[in-house]
Amino acid sequence: MIKRRLSDFGVLVLKGMGMGAADVVPGVSGGTIAFITGIYEELVHSIKNINFRTISTLWKEGLPAFWKAVNGNFLLSLVGGILISVLTLARIIEYLLVNHPILIWSFFFGLIIGSAIFVARSIEKWNIGTFISLLAGIAIAWIITSFTPAETTEAYWFIFLSGALAICAMILPGISGSFILLLLGKYQFILSALNEGRISIIAVLLTGALTGIIAFSHLLSWLLEKFHHLTIALLAGFMIGSLNKIWPWKVTVETYIDSHGEIQPLLQDNVLPGRFISETGADPQILWAVLLALAGFLIIFLFEGISKKQN
Numbered sequence: 493m494i495k496r497r498l499s500d501f502g503v504l505v506l507k508g509m510g511m512g513a514a515d516v517v518p519g520v521s522g523g524t525i526a527f528i529t530g531i532y533e534e535l536v537h538s539i540k541n542i543n544f545r546t547i548s549t550l551w552k553e554g555l556p557a558f559w560k561a562v563n564g565n566f567l568l569s570l571v572g573g574i575l576i577s578v579l580t581l582a583r584i585i586e587y588l589l590v591n592h593p594i595l596i597w598s599f600f601f602g603l604i605i606g607s608a609i610f611v612a613r614s615i616e617k618w619n620i621g622t623f624i625s626l627l628a629g630i631a632i633a634w635i636i637t638s639f640t641p642a643e644t645t646e647a648y649w650f651i652f653l654s655g656a657l658a659i660c661a662m663i664l665p666g667i668s669g670s671f672i673l674l675l676l677g678k679y680q681f682i683l684s685a686l687n688e689g690r691i692s693i694i695a696v697l698l699t700g701a702l703t704g705i706i707a708f709s710h711l712l713s714w715l716l717e718k719f720h721h722l723t724i725a726l727l728a729g730f731m732i733g734s735l736n737k738i739w740p741w742k743v744t745v746e747t748y749i750d751s752h753g754e755i756q757p758l759l760q761d762n763v764l765p766g767r768f769i770s771e772t773g774a775d776p777q778i779l780w781a782v783l784l785a786l787a788g789f790l791i792i793f794l795f796e797g798i799s800k801k802q803n
Contacts, residue, residue, distance in 0.1 A: 496565070496566075501565060504566065504569035505569050505570075505573040506573060507525065507526070507531055507570065507573060508571065508573020508574045509573040509574070509581060510522075510525040510573075510577070511523075511570065511573070511574055511577070512574035512576070512581070513525075513577045513581045515578075515669065521661065521664060521665055521669070523662060523664050523665040526663070527665045527727065528606075528610055528611075532665075534563070534566065535566075535570065535663070536663065536712045536713050536716065537563075537709075538562060538563040539705055539709035540709040540710050541563065542706055543706065549561050593740075593742075594740045594741065594776065594781055595740075595780055595781065595784055597738055598740045598782070598785045598788075599784040599787060599788040600738050601735065601738050601739065601785050601788065602784065602785030602787065603789070603791065604732075604735055605785075605789055606790070606791065607731050608728050608732045609792070610792050610793070611727060611731065614724060615721050615724050615728075616721070622721050622725040625722045625723075625725040625726045625729065626725040626726070626728055626729040626732075627729065629727065629728065629729020629731075629732070629733060630730075630732045630733040632730065633730045633731075633733025633734045633736070634733040634736050635733075636671075636672075636675070636733075637671070637733065637736045637737040638736060639675050644676055644678065646681060648692075650676075650678075651696045651700065652696050652699060652703075653700060654672075654673060654697065654700065655698065655701040655704060656701065656704025656707075656708075657676070657704065658672045658701065659705045659708075663705065663712070664727070664730055665728075681693075685697075736762065740785075741763050741764065741767075742760040743760065743761050743767070744759070744760050745760060765778055
């Protein structure tokens with residue numbers, strides 16, 4: 493467990509807020525923010541340490557030993573930041589997505605490009621294997637973000653599976669957990685269950701999420717330890733492939749009615765600004781879109797410079 497000062501935990505809370513804000517955006521993952529802020533591998537390893545062995549430590553040696561074993565201060569700071577963000581910043585981002593979608597998507601587009609470059613630069617040795625892994629990540633994320641949402645069962649076993657898959661996606665850079673729920677045909681169903689307070693559905697979903705993140709973190713931790721460069725290349729590919737979902741100019745092909753009875757876009761096609769004007773008649777805001785994409789891109793390297801200075 494890394495020794496940290498009190499101010500360091502304040503920084504972790506801010507990073508958690510960034511993760512929470514990103515997870516609100518369908519198509520942007522909190523895992524991306526964890527990666528670019530330098531806490532991704534520690535996050536994965538810390539989650540992995542929540543297992544039967546550490547739980548037995550709680551009974552045998554007490555709470556302090558258990559807390560140290562699971563890197564509790566680190567996880568608590570991140571979770572606290574995520575919750576703060578969901579309760580505060582998330583509303584601002586939701587407002588921007590509804591009222592200024594091109595601008596917010598442009599910012600995230602630049603952010604993801606910068607993130608992919610940042611992650612790829614951490615690979616010390618490129619070879620055929622890492623290039624294949626990068627291309628595989630791009631293809632997987634591109635295909636996932638191109639799927640058409642499905643009609644699926646509302647049985648408890650599928651709700652459990654949906655929670656497990658969505659939480660795994662949330663810690664993968666480039667793939668959004670909310671988008672996975674949408675693909676599985678359960679985004680609207682889960683929103684309705686939350687709004688209506690359907691405890692049984694929420695409990696099954698959370699159980700699936702807890703099971704999924706603990707099991708998946710073990711796999712991810714093992715991959716990072718045994719095949720570090722290949723895994724990093726795959727994750728960088730996920731980021732690049734997710735740009736398919738984050739492209740700023742879209743036209744809606746199909747809609748759905750949300751839990752508030754409002755019409756929301758379900759399927760959208762990526763288009764160039766010229767076609768966007770002809771089909772929607774709206775201003776493509778090209779200048780501001782380019783400037784915000786550039787700002788998102790540069791923020792990544794600002795983070796990198798601050799990180800190097802701290803080190």
